[in-house]
Amino acid sequence: xxxxxxxxxxxxxxxxxxxxxxxxxxxxxxxxxxxxxxxxxxxxxxxxxxxxxxxxxxxxxxxxxxxxxxxxxxxxxxxxxxxxxxxxxxxxxxxxxxxxxxxxxxxxxxxxxxxxxxxxxxxxxxxxxxxxxxxxxxxxxxxxxxxxxxxxxxxxxxxxxxxxxxxxxxxxxxxxxxxxxxxxxxxxxxxxxxxxxxxxxxxxxxxxxxxxxxxxxxxxxxxxxxxxxxxxxxxxxxxxxxxxxxxxxxxxxxxxxxxxxxxxxxxxxxxxxxxxxxxxxxxxxxxxxxxxxxxxxxxxxxxxxxxxxxxxxxxxxxxxxxxxxxxxxxxxxxxxxxxxxxxxxxxxxxxxxxxxxxxxxxxxxxxxxxxxxxxxxxxxxxxxxxxxxxxxxxxxxxxxxxxxxxxxxxxxxxxxxxxxxxxxxxxxxxxxxxxxxxxxxxxxxxxxxxxxxxxxxxxxxxxxxxxxxxx
Amino acid sequence: xxxxxxxxxxxxxxxxxxxxxxxxxxxxxxxxxxxxxxxxxxxxxxxxxxxxxxxxxxxxxxxxxxxxxxxxxxxxxxxxxxxxxxxxxxxxxxxxxxxxxxxxxxxxxxxxxxxxxxxxxxxxxxxxxxxxxxxxxxxxxxxxxxxxxxxxxxxxxxxxxxxxxxxxxxxxxxxxxxxxxxxxxxxxxxxxxxxxxxxxxxxxxxxxxxxxxxxxxxxxxxxxxxxxxxxxxxxxxxxxxxxxxxxxxxxxxxxxxxxxxxxxxxxxxxxxxxxxxxxxxxxxxxxxxxxxxxxxxxxxxxxxxxxxxxxxxxxxxxxxxxxxxxxxxxxxxxxxxxxxxxxxxxxxxxxxxxxxxxxxxxxxxxxxxxxxxxxxxxxxxxxxxxxxxxxxxxxxxxxxxxxxxxxxxxxxxxxxxxxxxxxxxxxxxxxxxxxxxxxxxxxxxxxxxxxxxxxxxxxxxxxxxxx
Ligand SMILES: Cc1cc2nc3c(=O)[nH]c(=O)nc-3n(C[C@H](O)[C@H](O)[C@H](O)COP(=O)(O)OP(=O)(O)OC[C@H]3O[C@@H](n4cnc5c(N)ncnc54)[C@H](O)[C@@H]3O)c2cc1C
Ligand code: SF4
Ligand code: SF4
Numbered sequence: 001x002x003x004x005x006x007x008x009x010x011x012x013x014x015x016x017x018x019x020x021x022x023x024x025x026x027x028x029x030x031x032x033x034x035x036x037x038x039x040x041x042x043x044x045x046x047x048x049x050x051x052x053x054x055x056x057x058x059x060x061x062x063x064x065x066x067x068x069x070x071x072x073x074x075x076x077x078x079x080x081x082x083x084x085x086x087x088x089x090x091x092x093x094x095x096x097x098x099x100x101x102x103x104x105x106x107x108x109x110x111x112x113x114x115x116x117x118x119x120x121x122x123x124x125x126x127x128x129x130x131x132x133x134x135x136x137x138x139x140x141x142x143x144x145x146x147x148x149x150x151x152x153x154x155x156x157x158x159x160x161x162x163x164x165x166x167x168x169x170x171x172x173x174x175x176x177x178x179x180x181x182x183x184x185x186x187x188x189x190x191x192x193x194x195x196x197x198x199x200x201x202x203x204x205x206x207x208x209x210x211x212x213x214x215x216x217x218x219x220x221x222x223x224x225x226x227x228x229x230x231x232x233x234x235x236x237x238x239x240x241x242x243x244x245x246x247x248x249x250x251x252x253x254x255x256x257x258x259x260x261x262x263x264x265x266x267x268x269x270x271x272x273x274x275x276x277x278x279x280x281x282x283x284x285x286x287x288x289x290x291x292x293x294x295x296x297x298x299x300x301x302x303x304x305x306x307x308x309x310x311x312x313x314x315x316x317x318x319x320x321x322x323x324x325x326x327x328x329x330x331x332x333x334x335x336x337x338x339x340x341x342x343x344x345x346x347x348x349x350x351x352x353x354x355x356x357x358x359x360x361x362x363x364x365x366x367x368x369x370x371x372x373x374x375x376x377x378x379x380x381x382x383x384x385x386x387x388x389x390x391x392x393x394x395x396x397x398x399x400x401x402x403x404x405x406x407x408x409x410x411x412x413x414x415x416x417x418x419x420x421x422x423x424x425x426x427x428x429x430x431x432x433x434x435x436x437x438x439x440x441x442x443x444x445x446x447x448x449x450x451x452x453x454x455x456x457x458x459x460x461x462x463x464x465x466x467x468x469x470x471x
Numbered sequence: 472x473x474x475x476x477x478x479x480x481x482x483x484x485x486x487x488x489x490x491x492x493x494x495x496x497x498x499x500x501x502x503x504x505x506x507x508x509x510x511x512x513x514x515x516x517x518x519x520x521x522x523x524x525x526x527x528x529x530x531x532x533x534x535x536x537x538x539x540x541x542x543x544x545x546x547x548x549x550x551x552x553x554x555x556x557x558x559x560x561x562x563x564x565x566x567x568x569x570x571x572x573x574x575x576x577x578x579x580x581x582x583x584x585x586x587x588x589x590x591x592x593x594x595x596x597x598x599x600x601x602x603x604x605x606x607x608x609x610x611x612x613x614x615x616x617x618x619x620x621x622x623x624x625x626x627x628x629x630x631x632x633x634x635x636x637x638x639x640x641x642x643x644x645x646x647x648x649x650x651x652x653x654x655x656x657x658x659x660x661x662x663x664x665x666x667x668x669x670x671x672x673x674x675x676x677x678x679x680x681x682x683x684x685x686x687x688x689x690x691x692x693x694x695x696x697x698x699x700x701x702x703x704x705x706x707x708x709x710x711x712x713x714x715x716x717x718x719x720x721x722x723x724x725x726x727x728x729x730x731x732x733x734x735x736x737x738x739x740x741x742x743x744x745x746x747x748x749x750x751x752x753x754x755x756x757x758x759x760x761x762x763x764x765x766x767x768x769x770x771x772x773x774x775x776x777x778x779x780x781x782x783x784x785x786x787x788x789x790x791x792x793x794x795x796x797x798x799x800x801x802x803x804x805x806x807x808x809x810x811x812x813x814x815x816x817x818x819x820x821x822x823x824x825x826x827x828x829x830x831x832x833x834x835x836x837x838x839x840x841x842x843x844x845x846x847x848x849x850x851x852x853x854x855x856x857x858x859x860x861x862x863x864x865x866x867x868x869x870x871x872x873x874x875x876x877x878x879x880x881x882x883x884x885x886x887x888x889x890x891x892x893x894x895x896x897x898x899x900x901x902x903x904x905x906x907x908x909x910x911x912x913x914x915x916x917x918x919x920x921x922x923x924x925x926x927x928x929x930x931x932x933x934x935x936x937x938x
Pocket of ligand 1 (some may be wrong): 032033069070071072073074075076078079080103111112132133134135138139140141142143145146147148149150151152201202204205206207267327358376416417418420500501502
């Protein structure tokens with residue numbers, strides 16, 4: 001509960017419509033899409049301008065009130081859960097698309113802008129912004145930037161971090177920082193833009209951003225390949241890349257996932273297959289057709305038992321739809337679905353998939369694996385029930401072992417969902433104690449009083465694991 | 472104050488007992504439902520979104536909060552349009568959750584006297600009884616015919632009513648005291664009356680040409696009073712497509728308004744009447760021309776699942792329920808159209824329950840596209856509620872108006888001559904919208920069935936040539 005004087009100060013900034021702390025509001029901002037996490041904030045505020053954000057943070061700094069930025073609350077790492085209470089700053093009223101600059105091929109917007117709406121506006125201008133998280137119908141560009149979101153097109157086009165070239169951010173003392181600009185080249189000092197991308201609200205509240213755009217590919221075509229051997233599917237992924245072809249999408253589903261997707265979507269997937277790859281290429285028509293021919297050959301060489309090339313854009317869309325429905329299908333199986341995003345170098349995909357299966361058996365939890373095989377980003381998904389604490393405990397143990405395996409294979413604990421609360425205990429496994437130490441110093445420099453999204457990224461308790469420090 | 476706390480405590484206890492906890496847990500809080508939700512789009516507040524409402528229900532069940540007045544208001548603000556259901560990857564049955572919550576609220580709530588009276592008159596006194604409904608129709612019609620309507624409108628008495636009621640009054644169609652059967656008889660079109668084995672009277676309209684199937688016509692209480700011509704046209708179209716149409720006399724209100732207001736016992740009583748009426752009539756399908764009623768009928772299987780005596784009957788009935796557009800486009804014989812009608816642009820506003828519960832969206836569009844000279848211009852956000860939602864436009868006038876004004880902005884962009892809908896509530900709301908935006912001279916709201924009837928060539932109507 002905030003003191004009356006503070007509530008008055010905050011209301012004076014945003015008006016009575018912009019600040020709320022009734023029970024209903026507090027409860028409804030106590031969670032995000034992360035399973036099993038909930039904590040009540042002390043207040044929720046809806047700014048409409050950078051000046052308001054700055055004034056709000058000044059009040060919070062004065063009284064040492066935790067500040068938690070929030071877009072759509074669709075993250076899966078507990079990024080917006082107010083573990084230590086505090087003020088939730090909801091950015092969705094700051095949702096203006098300020099400019100699409102067709103001369104410089106950039107776009108500038110306020111960070112509360114919805115990702116799908118942004119995509120539509122960019123495509124209407126004949127341009128293309130590739131990062132496409134599956135959650136784009138609801139998430140915000142600010143949330144995407146704060147967590148460095150990826151998507152299905154990451155393999156060929158990179159992720160959010162590869163597109164952000166300028167930011168406006170409000171720092172922990174309320175001052176406003178501007179970084180980068182409409183510049184393809186810019187080496188003036190430390191790259192603060194890159195530092196803020198993926199910082200998950202622990203360094204600053206992002207208010208405005210400039211991203212680069214690229215021309216829209218003229219043509220696209222999809223295909224699927226079935227395998228009766230997991231290794232063969234995974235090796236195909238490596239071979240395609242080794243043959244210097246970078247498809248725009250290269251997605252993987254294992255047998256248990258195939259089974260549930262087929263049960264749910266009934267589109268005639270061969271459920272006996274051990275694995276499926278969904279592949280899509282875009283570009284000019286000649287190159288796309290040429291690449292698909294080559295990919296076809298590689299799939300057969302590596303032992304695909306069945307190939308299907310989309311005969312029309314609609315058919316291609318159906319294939320990708322099937323892949324996108326994976327999470328939906330899985331989430332219907334059991335009440336609680338816990339999805340992680342351990343990522344490995346793409347040459348290690350096969351090993352990683354086998355590790356997941358081994359762990360799943362060891363702890364007797366149902367884990368299906370699908371994901372962005374092309375960039376090594378897998379989504380092992382556990383089907384469980386939040387009300388069964390004994391099983392949840394086994395799920396936690398299983399994920400711990402999966403993170404451990406990923407790091408052992410040269411990978412990371414999270415490819416695109418961010419560290420937040422959920423993966424904080426494992427961060428050191430990936431970045432080492434020196435890494436943690438440097439990150440803490442950066443945090444200290446930005447936010448000496450630790451009011452920006454406290455409790456995220458750095459865990460109070462560390463998980464011990466014997467490993468080589470240099471990873 | 473203490474009384475209020477006691478009331479919320481009782482409500483909390485009741486919710487814990489009655490709400491489906493599995494559904495609450497099934498919500499994984501992904502938020503995918505949010506941008507489908509009109510009250511979220513309008514307010515941007517998490518609590519006014521499906522994910523938020525489910526979280527509030529869960530917080531009550533988990534003992535995190537009391538279901539206080541603001542909780543109850545938030546549940547009231549939900550339109551019940553159920554656009555959140557098709558948007559949900561986890562298949563959470565939001566409709567059931569909100570119904571269970573409202574039932575608990577209705578059970579514990581002490582309504583103010585006028586609201587109590589209104590609920591009693593409308594939900595228990597009028598809607599369940601076709602006869603009384605028609606009485607209301609006759610009274611309204613007297614009011615309209617006698618010139619009293621003009622006197623009242625001119626006298627300024629209307630100005631004393633809340634603005635939305637005044638405007639609604641202005642767009643009310645002329646009501647009818649006759650039901651479908653009387654009207655059909657007065658048209659002197661072929662038909663006969665029969666009494667079934669169990670003593671029920673049914674009215675049978677023979678098909679034109681070879682019989683395709685036997686359908687029971689659900690006439691609906693509002694449809695039968697306010698949109699009688701649409702009901703007549705529905706029967707004409709069905710028989711033209713080869714259906715033998717049966718109208719069981721003992722059918723009742725579908726119970727949707729009761730269920731949405733949390734009066735489940737009343738809803739079940741009505742369901743029982745309908746189940747028997749249509750089972751006795753021995754039909755292959757049950758035709759509905761009102762998305763809201765159709766959806767309610769379609770979910771009798773869920774409504775009656777704990778009633779061993781009616782469970783099986785309800786499952787069979789639910790499978791038989793079809794929207795008239797479905798019957799005409801996929802089961803009946805194709806209709807022949809007149810060629811010489813002037814070309815026009817139309818647009819279509821989905822009825823929420825037709826789309827989100829009966830999952831019918833393609834069929835009405837197909838039927839319209841097949842009309843010569845008609846161009847269907849898609850309405851942006853056609854899948855978003857128009858704000859009518861049963862009696863919502865009377866209980867939540869502000870939100871209803873905001874949602875409608877947003878809708879009308881999109882409607883204007885279509886340049887349509889007709890705004891087509893398939894539910895009486897939506898039809899009234901769109902009429903209100905057109906009136907509010909001063910577009911009375913440019914466009915008109917019509918029921919899909921009436922648009923079709925304008926275009927179809929009715930052959931041999933007077934010959935009861937059916938076999
Ligand atoms: C079904 C489903 C599928 C998903 N698929 C993908 C996927 O394919 N790829 C992917 O990368 N992610 C995916 N996600 C995760 C999630 O959607 C992304 O992380 C997204 O970027 C979160 O955006 P948001 O607007 O919801 O942010 P929020 O969840 O509101 O916030 C995310 C984090 O960013 C911070 N934050 C938000 N806005 C600001 C701001 N303006 N300034 C400073 N900090 C801020 C918050 O404090 C929090 O730490 C998926 C999630 C779901 C539920
Ligand atoms: S879409 Fe379904 S699972 Fe997701 S938040 Fe909404 S109701 Fe819950
Ligand atoms: S039923 Fe309609 S108004 Fe209610 S939560 Fe669902 S989408 Fe929103």
